[in-house]
Every structure is written in structure tokens, then in C-alpha cells.
Amino acid sequence: MKKETRNVTRKVLLVLAMAIAAMLAFAACANNEPDTHSHTQTTDVSAVTSSTVNHPPLNVANWGLFIYEPVLQMFEAEYGIEVIYSTYSTNEELYTMIARGGAEFDVIVPSDYMVERMINEGLLVPLNWDNIPNADYIFPRFKGLAFDPNNLYSVPYKWGTFGIVYNTTKVDQVVDSWSILWDEAFAGEIFLYDSSRCTMGAVQRMLGFSMNSRDHGELNQVRDALMQLGPNVRAFLADQIIDNMIGGEGALATVYNGCAMWITYYNPDHNYVVPQEGSQLWFNSMVIPASTRNQANAEKFINFMNRPDIAYLNTRYTRYSTTNIGAFERIPEDWQNCPIYWPCDETLARGEVFVDLGDFRADFELAWTQILLASN
């Protein structure tokens, strides 16, 4: 009898163990699954490609919510090249995929400091600009940025600022400094962006430091300030901040200007401010990893994405600012004049672009761990 019970228990255990394994596998895939919606049916492609050479599919990786996906089908239809589109949520996730091998991407969209790191580590190929004539549409001021001073590797795709979005029905004070986050009136009312560099960078600026400082004394001051912020912080979230602010779940949040575009549109009680002390100025650029198997097709894709009508669709849908003159001319005037979408020169002058921290990264993340441990 006993043996029987144990056998059955063991079987149940086995099945449950398999279930857990499957569960974990699902969870692990959830982030990285290539988005199947972006594929056109194979029949569509073959109809176009019948007369042309059979191209290998193009592997594109981009941030989540950072493209108007139908443009991928438009590219497939026009060039007869199938696009396999996947998304990632942090630069570091992308770096691991590229640097540790395994993933073979043809086009990726890292941020400023990650472009710099990838160039330094020889992970990118120089672009053949003859294949990307639409790069002429890029605003001259987005060319030759510090992370790629000679414009050899990268084509800027989106850019923006980082600041505070606040609910005007809950905040009476003038919001113009990062220090408002420490106001005791906002206990449990603040969402912070769940990224060590964004959030600690804001505090670095508040305390008058550079966001790219590698000074331990400065880092400790930033850490201590954030550790005292605990009672005000409701949660550290990423894009979920958008839903939470629209739903009136908090008074203030630190966000990218693109997030603020969504929030202020769906809940007009909100305002977005880039604090006086300055903040992050970011650029996400299209680059081609050295592992590409078809650089010419990758350049065709980048060129296509810089065609004014395509760039317009992308910026209009994602609400993130375009780098493309042709796209900017197409967007409605209320966006052109909107300080969230198109920050004025004075705001930009206060911005600072991230530089890769190198070996200081471990200490930086350690400080972040201490902050998270203290906040609860």
C-alpha cells in the first residue's frame, strides 16, 4: 500500500516538475520571442521575389514599442527580403546577445553609450553610406555625435530627453528641480524609472555631478540621497509607468519624453518637465553588428527606415522624436510645437549624453543594489 502511494506521489511529482519546467521556459521566452505579427505570409513574399534573387531573411532587433510594425511588411513587399523582428528591453540585454555570440543580427538599435562600447570592442561594421542615401534627411545636428564622432557606424533613429511627468491635480508646487521628488508631501506617490543609470543619473545632475562621473565619493552621495527617498517611492517600473500614471496611481514619475507623450495624451492632467539641473539626452541609432551575413541588405533596411514617409509613420506611432527632417515636416504642427516631442534648444543645452562607464559599472550597480535593498 505504502509503496503504491509513493509511486503515485512520485508520478505526480514528475508531472508537476515537468509543468514547472515548462512554466519557467515560457517565462524565459516571454521577453525574447520574435514577434510573429511582423511576418508577411510567405505567399506574399514569394509573389514579389519570384523575379528577384532569393535573399536570406534579415534579422532586426529593436526596443519594444519602438516601431510601427506594418512598415516591416512594407519593406518585405518592396524588397522581397523577409524580416525577422525581435525586441529587447535593455542595452545590456542586447550587448550580451551580440558580444557573447549566438545571436546573428543584421540591424540593431543600441543607445549612445552602448554604440560607443560596441565600436570600441569591434562589434560593429563601418557603414557604406552610398547604400544609405536617405541619411541626407538626418538633421545635421544629430550627425557626428560624441559616441561616433566621424559618423562611421551609426544612423540616429530616435532621440529624446528624460524628465519628470506629474499629475497637476495632485501637485501644486512648481516642478523644475529633481529635488521635488524628496518632498514629504508625496509619500508613496512617486514612480521611478527602473534603470540604474537613468535614475541615478538624474540624482547625479541634482547634486551637480556629471552623469558619467566615475568618482566614488560622488557615487556614495547619490546612493545616500536615493536611500533616503524610500518612503516616497511607490515602485520602480519601466514602461508600466505609462499605464499607472494614466490611471492616476501616482503624483510624479521619472520617464522618457516618449512615455510622457503617451501619458499626457491619454490623461491631459499631466505635465512633463526637464528639471533645471539638466538630465539625460539620449539617441538610439541603427547600427550593423559585425556578425551580419548580408550587410548590403541591412543597409537597404536602414535606408528604408530613413525614407521620410516611413520615418513619419514610426515617429507618429511610437510618439518618440524623429531625427529625420522629412518626417518632421510631415508631423502636425501641434507636435512640432510641443516641448515634450520637440524640446527647445535651451533644454537640450542642459542635457548630457551617457558615456560607457567601463570598469566602474560594477561599483555603480552595487550602489543600485544597496538602494533597492534600502527601499524596502
Add this chain to the structure above:
Amino acid sequence: MRRLFTYPYIVWLAIFVIAPLLLVFFYAFSGTDADGYTYFTFQNINKFFEGIIEGQPFFQRIYVRVATRSLRMALQTTVICFLLGYPLAHILASKGFRDKPILLFLFIMPMWMNFLVRTYGWMTILERNGIMNNLLRRMNLPTIDILFTDSAVLLGMVYNFLPFMVLPIYTALTKMDKRIIEAAQDLGASPRSVFLRVVFPLSMPGVVSGITMVFMPAAATFIIPNLLGGGQFFLLGNLVEQQFLLVGNWHFGSAVAVVMIVLMLVSTFILSRFDRQTEASEGGMRL
């Protein structure tokens, strides 16, 4: 012939279980010097237990705190799951319900949905202006604000792991020889002592596997605390992710993974000892 069929499994195990494990251990006990040479070292494991500030009391050291927090949440989850799960399994296995498999089916069915989706569901329910608070407001009751706190994390963990506690106990209870219970009753045992001295000890194997099935995933999870705790619950899983993805220190990340493996092995060992003891006492009772 039968042997032949086992080879694919052996190959599978070797490639996807043994090899990665060996790699994790290799990274955990090695370091890379400035010239790119790999050397053997215990420094990664030491770093975990020593933390960063010298002379701190053991339980205040940063990574030890991460570990104790993970274990504490796993323990709380397991205790609550047991307190809720045992009576539930008992009810499901009792005479009135035994012939109604539909109830068990309804209990298992939510597990068919991806647990991320279910956990997101809880966020919608628990928000300040969420479903629950809207209901409470409509009934003029005070609202509850627990999203992004440890209560919400515990709720999410218990909700997700409860079936893993109930099912093994339920199986143990239904497979129990009813004649033993009848014998106890015939010999004049009160319902209370029938349960405490016969039913409960006989269900121990189910309880032990239930505890194992809940405690281990609860100690390793970081997705539920991330979602319902609002990114404020930094657990062992988060530490591994941070070291691999953000810092790029695979040696220390692997060392943390090895510490987790050892913690799991130790708790399995303790539980299996427990299991064996109850089996021994069962044997004695049967004589």
C-alpha cells in the same frame, strides 16, 4: 533494445543539464586576470559571504541580506500555502467531494494559463483605483493599498504556488487505506486523535513533497516579486540577472547560482530526512 531507447535521454541530459551545470561551477570557481588567463579561485564565493564593507555583522552583509530575504519570502509562502492547502486538500479528498472530479478540475484549470498573465491580472485588481478598491468604495468600505508591498508579493506567490502544495497532499489523502482509519475509530479514537495520530502522519509524504514543490520555486522566483513588488524586492534571482546582464561578471553571477544550488540541496536533504523519519514511524505503527 531497451538500452537503446535510453541513449537519447542520456545525451539530452548530458547536453542540457550536466554541461551547463559544469559550466556554472567552472565560472563560479574561476577568475580572469588582466592578461585574460583563467585561474582557480574561491574569491567569488567569498565575495558573496563577505559583502563589501569589512567587519559587518554576518546578517547585515549585502549579499547575505539578499539571500535571507529570498529565503524568508519563500518560507512565508510555504507556511501560508501549507496552512491554506492542507485543509483544502482534506476537503477535496473528503467523502462529499471525492466523486466530483469537476472541483479538482476547476482548481487546476487556472494553471493552464501562463502565470505571468495571471500575475498581471492581480496588478489590475490591487491597484489604488483597481477593481477591488472600486468595489470597496462602492460599498463605502475603506480601501486597501497593498500593491507594490510585500503583502502583494506574498499574495502573488501563494496564489501561484498553492496548487503545488494541494495536489501532492490530496493524492496522499485519497490513496490512504481507509481500513486503518476505521480500525482507529473502532479502537475508540476520537476524531481529533484519528486525524492527529493516523491521518496526518500518513499524509506526511504528500506534505513533504508539497513543501519541496513550493519552497524551491518560491526561493528562486524573481518575476512575481518584480511585478507585484514594483521592482523593490531585490532577490537572489535579480542578483544573478544583474551580474550576468548589467555588470557582465559571469564569475560572480555563477557563484550566486552555485550558492542557490547548495541552499536547495541542503533543504532537499533536510526534507528527505524528515520524510524517512515519518516513514519509519509509520512502519512502527503498522506493526
